[in-house]
Amino acid sequence: MTGLSGRLGVLAAAALLVSHGAASAALPEAVRAMIDAAIATGDEGKVRTVAELARVANPADVAEIDAMLAEFETAVAARKQAEAEAKLAKIRSAGLFDNWSGKGEFGAFRATGNSSNTGITTGLAVSRKGIAWRHNLTGRVDYQRANGVTTREQFLARYEPNVKISDRFYAYALAQYERDRFQGFSGRYAISGGIGYQALKKDDVQLALKVGPAYRVTDFVDGRVESRIAGLIGVDFDWSITDRLKLTQDTNAVAEAGGSAIAIIDSRNTTLDLITGLNATISSKLTARFSYAIEYDSNPPPGAVQTDTLTRVTLVYDF
Template structure:
């Protein structure tokens, strides 16, 4: 939809009409034509520039020029309101598989701790943002195999829906699956639910915290199984240092720009997954990322060490 069409639709919807040309008969016709042409583009910066030029070159017609500007400002308000209403309606009526966006990640890693090797890493994050709801799906694979022997095999899958109670407060649910035989468990499941708070939500700085109870089941590689009540604490942080450089600490963002910090605590074992990342935009869709992860288990299985580190260098594609 062109600016002129949007303007006409907004005016029709709100009952506003363009001021008649006769009302500005004192303005020279070339000046009025120049102003009308700027208004037709819908570009506010361009309109204000032309208005200022007209004001300087026609000082005696200031009142009429001010009236034209006031009318344009009313029209802009109508256009923005109509576009916002249309966007809200499109979100409300969208189907289950509509309005999803995401990021795909692929690259290499270097691991130390329970294993010391280099391999490939891949991740995928998909998100659907609604009026009050947000759904986020995350998947990640780290894999390395040499001379017919697998030396790194880590899988993560996570689903988290959020519901906004207000501009700053939301509730969340979380379901997570992990597998890492080299850390000593063949499967680890966690579910959690709780409350979160959006501390900052500016274009260049976002910070939110969340906490709640959790229930975790761990199936160890030696055949044992444990289930425990736990607590979850998460921190999401995004800082756009420049237009092309972003630093984040994001709880559930495996393929997003940046990293994550999440802790699950129970009476016997504390698990910390901290990922710090730096993203550099290459184009509107492609970015390069360097991240450093620390995975900590206070009470690991026999034969495993408490801390693993993982450095990743990847390319991220937005879709």
């Protein structure tokens, strides 16, 4: 009896091993092919979705499915790291004229305030992004001439470098030149430096604030010159409403890349530039833009009014 019991125990163990082996059969070829096809697309979301469905349909093969997913994720992580290292190496070795990008803008404007007319507007902005540094150059011209008389002539040039301090904070510097004889000054120069803070940093919404002291010199058309210590407050806002429609408030953008809000405040005269706009993407390189700008001086020269408005309709080309 003891020998019979031993033989029966061996047979039961063998049956259990056979049963376990059947439960641990290799992943079906059709399922493996489906996962491999998803991996071939390189789409991480698609691969994870297919793997999850495969786990539900093949609970006995979860370990093998997880191994395939882990292998894919390891390869993706290695590729991303290699791309990031290559990008950093390219930035470090870039020359002075490398890694610049920009936007060119052309269209029409309608002005009210110190002048009431319609004319052409053009703008250019270029930027260069490094590992910690970013350089932004902006230029804008509004011009109108009728019956041999110039009725609108406004120029703006701005250079703003900034350097990242942390993930949220950065330090900025600003040098700006303006000319608008119809507002009463032949030249207005401002320099500033201070701290910026990235309050929102999401894929569809971004908000940055900056503040710092400023120094401004104004050459008036009547020959007077004023120099004053001031303060600067800036707001940059971007909201991607859809893939093709964006509301933007960005002080570094080309000539009303959407909207901007900058205030320079001193004891005698506060200047506020508030620009709101809407960008509609036409193609990967071309954007249609509508913007509305308010330019306010609390203490304008004699004969000038405090508030000017500018409505612009333009096309913007990225390069």
